[in-house]
Amino acid sequence: MDLPSFISALPKAELHVHLEGCLTPGLARTLAARNNLPLPPSLSALDQTGSSYSFHDLTTFLQVYYPNLSVLQTAHDFADLAISYLTTAHAQNVKHCELFFDPQAHTARGVPFPTVVRGYQAGINTAQRALGISASLIMCFLRDHSAEFAMATLMDSLPFKDVIIGVGLDSDERDNPPSKFAAVFQRAAKEGFLITMHCDIDQPDTLTHIGQAINEIQVDRIDHGTNIIDSPELISTLKQRGIGLTACPISNGIVTDDFKGKEIIELLRQGVRVTVNSDDPAYFRGYLNENMLKLASAADLNVTRKELIHLQRNAFTISWISSWKRNHFLQMLDEFERLTLGSEATQVLNGV
Numbered sequence: 001m002d003l004p005s006f007i008s009a010l011p012k013a014e015l016h017v018h019l020e021g022c023l024t025p026g027l028a029r030t031l032a033a034r035n036n037l038p039l040p041p042s043l044s045a046l047d048q049t050g051s052s053y054s055f056h057d058l059t060t061f062l063q064v065y066y067p068n069l070s071v072l073q074t075a076h077d078f079a080d081l082a083i084s085y086l087t088t089a090h091a092q093n094v095k096h097c098e099l100f101f102d103p104q105a106h107t108a109r110g111v112p113f114p115t116v117v118r119g120y121q122a123g124i125n126t127a128q129r130a131l132g133i134s135a136s137l138i139m140c141f142l143r144d145h146s147a148e149f150a151m152a153t154l155m156d157s158l159p160f161k162d163v164i165i166g167v168g169l170d171s172d173e174r175d176n177p178p179s180k181f182a183a184v185f186q187r188a189a190k191e192g193f194l195i196t197m198h199c200d201i202d203q204p205d206t207l208t209h210i211g212q213a214i215n216e217i218q219v220d221r222i223d224h225g226t227n228i229i230d231s232p233e234l235i236s237t238l239k240q241r242g243i244g245l246t247a248c249p250i251s252n253g254i255v256t257d258d259f260k261g262k263e264i265i266e267l268l269r270q271g272v273r274v275t276v277n278s279d280d281p282a283y284f285r286g287y288l289n290e291n292m293l294k295l296a297s298a299a300d301l302n303v304t305r306k307e308l309i310h311l312q313r314n315a316f317t318i319s320w321i322s323s324w325k326r327n328h329f330l331q332m333l334d335e336f337e338r339l340t341l342g343s344e345a346t347q348v349l350n351g352v
């Protein structure tokens with residue numbers, strides 16, 4: 001089996017994907033037409049069939065990303081967005097997804113909170129029925145807004161605790177450390193939400209932020225966070241507590257000058273529960289398989305197929321699912337390993 005086929009066939013979990021980042025230009029055009037809205041500037045700049053947005057760093061990415069959200073107006077739109085992503089994920093043999101969404105990006109422009117959550121959940125229900133894929137929602141707060149706005153959003157979410165399994169923190173990290181939201185996450189934990197948090201790549205004070213996330217906020221997971229490689233002390237705490245990292249190679253390579261494959265694999269080899277994910281796949285032009293392939297095909301990393309399976313074992317292990325479901329997926333991986341590797345478990349990929 002060649003490498004792309006191996007990655008395709010590998011049962012996978014996606015733990016770091018933003019639903020708003022799954023809005024393809026094609027779907028955005030459809031929704032703009034359905035809602036009688038003008039095309040957002042990024043789409044106006046593409047021709048009628050253009051299938052990828054244009055940006056070159058984090059700042060220009062955010063300048064395209066937020067205006068595009070104006071096409072999402074009704075619960076039907078949010079449902080279609082969830083179905084669109086889950087259909088692609090299912091085609092890539094992704095078995096379970098934990099989907100970030102940013103309610104404040106919608107409530108701030110007048111879309112009611114229940115419209116967003118009910119829409120996304122309806123889409124998940126439809127995809128689960130049609131495809132059998134497992135999925136759930138994680139609500140993220142926008143860290144470049146106030147802690148008060150985050151707290152108000154948390155209050156809005158309380159009637160939806162049965163469909164939102166956890167809370168996170170995303171958007172622009174500069175001058176917005178985890179500690180800014182300590183009270184919000186303390187309340188979220190009290191309400192029974194699991195907690196994750198973006199610690200973006202190569203940010204100023206990143207190790208301080210990772211330390212706050214682990215020790216002050218007491219996160220259950222960290223999104224990105226691979227700069228932890230520079231702190232043996234934080235790695236040791238991470239391992240002791242079994243906290244996982246959700247890394248995103250392709251997006252790393254676009255918003256910084258490196259995809260951080262070396263760090264991801266080094267952390268894996270040190271026993272950290274690191275995983276591979278797609279982040280904002282409609283923008284970064286890579287879903288989960290492409291992200292796995294990016295890592296696996298890097299000539300200097302010598303990633304083995306056993307390690308690719310291990311990355312997915314980590315993902316199912318740190319996923320927020322029932323132990324019954326986790327065991328089911330882990331057994332699926334064991335079977336895949338037995339069928340594909342047999343005695344070749346330590347085979348080196350490059351050149352194979």
Ligand SMILES: [Zn+2]
Binds near residue numbers: 016018170198223279
């Ligand atoms: Zn992200």
